[in-house]
Amino acid sequence: MFSDLEIGVFIDELEEKIQVINDGLLALERDEGNPDIIQEIFRAAHTIKGSSGIMGYQNMANLTHEMENLFDKIRHGEVHVTSAMVNVLFEALDTLKALKEEVTGDGPAVDTSAVVGKIKEFVEGGAAVEVPVQPAAVPEAPAQRAAADSAPVARRWLEISDVEENVIREAELRGFQCYRVAVDIDRDCQMKNVRAFLVFETLQQVGEIIKCEPAAEDIQEGKYDVGFQVLLITKEDADRIKNLMITISEVTEAEVQPVILSSAESPKTPARAEATPGVRPVTPENNALKQEPGDKKAVKTVRVDVTKLDNLMNLVGELVIDRTRLNRFAEIFESRYGSDDLVEAINEISNHLGQVTGDLQEQIMKARMLPVAQLFNRFPRMVRDTAQKLGKEIDFVVEGKETELDRNVIEVIGDPLIHLIRNAIDHGIESPQERLAAGKPATGTLLLKASYAESHIVITVRDDGRGIxxxxxxxxxxxxxxxxxxxxxxxxxxxxxxxxxxxxxxTKNNEVSDLSGRGVGMDVVNTAIEQINGTVELDTKPGAGTTITIRLPLTLAIIRALMVTLGKQVYAFPLTNVSETIRITDQDIRRIGNNEVIVVRDKILPLARLGRLFNCPDCVEDSKMFVVILGSGDKKIAVVVDKLLGEQEIVIKSLGDYLGQVPGLSGACILGDGKVALIVDVRGLVKDLGAEETAYAAG
Amino acid sequence: MAKAMQSNQEEQIVVFQLAEQVYGIDINSVYEIIRMESITKIPRAPHFVEGVINLRGRIIPVIDLSVRFGLGQNQRTQASRIIIVEVSGQTIGMIVDSVQEVLRIPVSSIEPPPPVVNGIDAAYLRGIAILEERLIILLDQDKILMEEEKHQLLQANIGGSQT
Structure with a gap:
């Protein structure tokens, strides 16, 4: 079987090609006859077919095979693109995605027969002209070339070297003809080596094999994927060879192509035979060579396990701590020995070490980033489907796809963005009639944009709909x-x-649509974004549209935090949750029932003494105290702490599986002196205490 | 593991002291042994969880083994150590009174544990090694980390002793 790594590479490629087809189909809908797009989809389908075939995913290979056939017809003008066809193709794409999930084990087994059937209808509907099968040996005029291109030559034929060329020329002088013979063996064949032996045996009876691919030893050991090729010199004609081949059991396909040497060599129409009924001819790949570089988009990448990056990050963290210690020693030396050369040198080393570790930290952070395109590319299709369902016309603009985000962030914002985009289409953008009546263009514009702003990523979803x-x-x-x-x-x-x-x-009146408006939209969005220390802002103008702005931290791993002390320990509050800090005295505290509250600018906020909440024995309770006002969602609470230390960037670390979820804490971080500070789970805290706030407001 | 194979009928244990009693733990699960350092307390965590430490950039929970076993908290001294154990992917530190030595013991000397040893439930023990003049209680490191066991132990401690 294939290793995880090989399957991983296959899945990566598959995802990329699915995306290409997706983009292509969307473009095709707008620009129906564009040959470049058709060619691109065709190639992508072809690539998937090839690799899935090798990997043994037969359903996937069959499906892409049909898609490829259809696109072949389209590009030769035998079939025209219709919207019904595009819908079926999208369906095929969905099936392909489901198949992918089947492979990765994320989804159930998929039945492809229905969609394959639908595609076949389109293929056959337009298949007035059958692919001509020409006698192989007839040399071909350039004019026929186009026709030959559409003939089934899915393979890259083996190359002929100079030496072999000479052999062939000699043979031709003696009245022999040279053929390239390609034989495909049944994928489920148990004894590939035996089949290969039979093929060789048979061919050697009628001629001489001068080359084969893969190497002869490999073939005879059964080390080939689905088939192999040989160069055969013989006096027999192509059809006879072909017949000989397909009579060997488990040979599914045989192609024989005459070799025409010199400058006159042009692709020949091969004689072909199909042992498997129902499988349509494989479409040509006359630009197989051109395709190669395009496929391997020379991005030099390696796949790295995220945990390895995390480990690297930890090691850098240690370096940072050592540097801080070194710094302190430098200071001690300086105070002890004054500023002599050695002390200077230590200072210099310490500073340099600081710079390098800082850069190192940044680079590793960057290594964890992915372009947001990964996520954004899913949306055009969704917008199209949603708009079609709702009868709306939408121009979907995506900007800033290349913006990079931490992979964890990307995972979290997917669902919220789906909500927002669906909301915009469903509730925001009006129907074409309504828009025209309001003096707007019938087609609404929906913008999805990602950009950098200071140390944040800003994602904007803007529609020019009716607003709120x-x-x-x-x-x-x-x-x-x-x-x-x-x-x-x-x-x-x-x-x-x-x-x-x-x-x-x-806002919708009881009418729950299939797409959005279940009344679970915005708070879910807000919660999800807040979970990763982001914020959601809403800006709307009735009649002109709505803009939703999401601000996200660049990475989940590093946040800015307000550091405070409780007794001897340091705690961190994520800065996104801190709205202000104030000083109060005993007199400012009021009581409602058993609960303490304070009034800040006419608002009653529940007051929590963190020292008591956390059972901190060495906390001082003074009559004057520092209070941090924390907010999560629309709720706010006030928290009493011992001292404020100031803001700091911290690297978030989990408390580990053993402790699991500790109430009131969301993680830990390591301070400059190597000690551990705990990060307060503001959301949880606000949720626990904030519940009372509503009660006060009502009462 | 290789070592275990090599010594065939022997195994290596780290011997430590806890509340006047000598214990042993399989050396293969011991990641390292460090001196006591400042431990950050975790509010509202189970009482035997002493807190967390920074072990070269990793946050490691530390438990007080003696509290864990219901033996009460012991005085921290110069000799106190944290044994960092790594079992089934989790790393935790265990505070012990002192670490004495690494010992090779013949497997044949290991006897099954009686139901309760020094007030510790036999479920946490692998056996008792009986050497010439001393007894070493062998801990089952897998059990110490088990989440379920943790809760059970909590219950046991609250309710006095287990039935």
């Missing part, structure tokens, strides 16, 4: 019991719009 009316939100909020009339009216538009991030809030 703040008053509607207010009414809806009152209706759904999220706020009373008075509160709702007092809210600014901005505040009112924030309501849509509340769990369960939906």
């Amino acid at each position: 009316d703040a008053n509607k939100i207010r009414n809806k909020a009152v209706e759904m019991g999220f706020a009373d009339r008075e509160t709702a009216d007092r809210m600014s538009d901005r505040e009112a719009l924030q309501l849509i991030f509340k769990p369960g809030f939906s």
Whole structure:
């Protein structure tokens, strides 16, 4: 069987080609006859067919084989692209993806027969002209070349060297003809070596084999994929050889192509035979050579396990700690011995080490990044399908695909983006009629953009649809019991719009569509983004459209945090959750029931003494205290800490499987002095305490 | 493993002391032994979890083995050590009173453990090595890390002793 690595490479290639076909189909829909696009899809299908065949994924090979056939017809103008056809092709693409999942073990077995049948209909519907099978030996005029191209030569024929050329010329003088003979053996063949032996035996009875590919020893040991090729010098004609070949059992296909030497050598139409009924001729690959470089898009990459990168990162972390220690020693030396040359040298070394470790850290971080294209490429298809279903016309613009993000971030933002895009199509962009009536172009524009902004990545989803009316939100909020009339009216538009991030809030009236509007949209988006320390902003103008801006950290592994102390220990609050820090005294604390609260700018915030919450024995409780106001979603809480240390960039580390989820903590980080600081799970904390806040607001 | 094969009828154990008693743990599961260092306490973690340490960039949880076994907390001294063990992909540190030596013991000297030794449930023990003049209680390192066992032990500690 194939190793994981080989399967990995195959899957990578498969994903890439599926993407090519996906993009191609979308482009094809807009630009129906574009030969370049057709050619591209054709090649991609061909590549998948080839590699899946080698790997033994027969269903996949069959499916792509049909796709390839259809595109061959299309590119020869025998069939025209229709939207029905594109739909079927998309269906085929989905099947292909399902097959991929079957291979990776993520999905169930897939039945391809239905979609293969559908494609066949298109192929046969347009197949008025059957591929001509010409007598092989007839030399071919250039004019016939086009026809020959469409003839089935899926293979790259073996090359003929100078030496062999001489042999062939000599043989020709003596009235022999040289043929390239390609034989395919049944994939399930148990004794490939025996079949190969039979083929060689048979051929040697009628002529002389002067070359074979793969090497003769390999073939005779059965070391070939599906078939092999030989150069045969014989007096027999091509059809006879072909017949001889296919009478050998388990030979599924045999092709015989005469070799025409010198400048006059042009691709010949081979005689072919098909032992397997129902399998259509393999389409030509006259540009097999040209295709090679295109396939191996010379990006020099290696596949590296992420854990290896993590280990590297840890090692760098150690270096950083050692550097800090070295720094301290340098200081000690300086105070002890004054500034002599040695002390200078140590300082210099320490500084240089600092620079190098900093760079090293950055480079490793970058190695974990992936272009967001990986994710964005999935969307054009989704937009197309959704728009078609809803009868909307949408121009989908994607910008900044090359923007790089940590792979974990990419994984997390996928679903939220799907939500947002579906929302934009379903609720945002109006139907063509409505748009025209409002004086807008019938086709709506949906923009998906990724860009860098300072130390963040900004992802924007913008539509030019109907926008969101703040008053509607207010009414809806009152209706759904999220706020009373008075509160709702007092809210600014901005505040009112924030309501849509509340769990369960939906602007749609009971009409739940298949696509979105189940009322689980925005709060899910918000939660997911917040989980990775990002923020979601909403900006809308009624009638002009809605823009949703997601700000994400460049990486999940490093965040900026506010460092505080509780007793002797250091704790970190992710800065994205910190809204402000204030000082209060005992007098500022009020009580509601058993709970302490403080009032900050007319808002009642539940107050938590982190020292008590964390059972910290050495915490000091003073009458004056530092309070950090933390926010998650629309909830805020105030947390009392001992001291504020300031902001710092920290590398997030997990507490490990053994401890699992510790309530109140989301991880740990290592400080400059090598000690461990704990990262507070603000979301959890706010959730626990913030529940009471709503109660106060209501009461 | 190779070592185990080589010595055939012998195995190597790290011998340590915990609450006046001598214990042994298979050397293959010991990653390293370090001195006591500052341990960051984890609020709201099970009480036998002492906290976490930074072991060259890795965050490693540390448990107090004596608390873990319900033997009460011992005084930390100069001799206290953290034995870092690596079992089934997890790495944790165990605080012990002192580490004494690495010993080769004949497999034949290992006897199955009685149901309760020094108040420790036999489920955590692999056996007892009986050498000429001393007894070494062999820990089953896999059991110490088991999540389920952890909870069971917690229950046992709360409820007094296990039935």
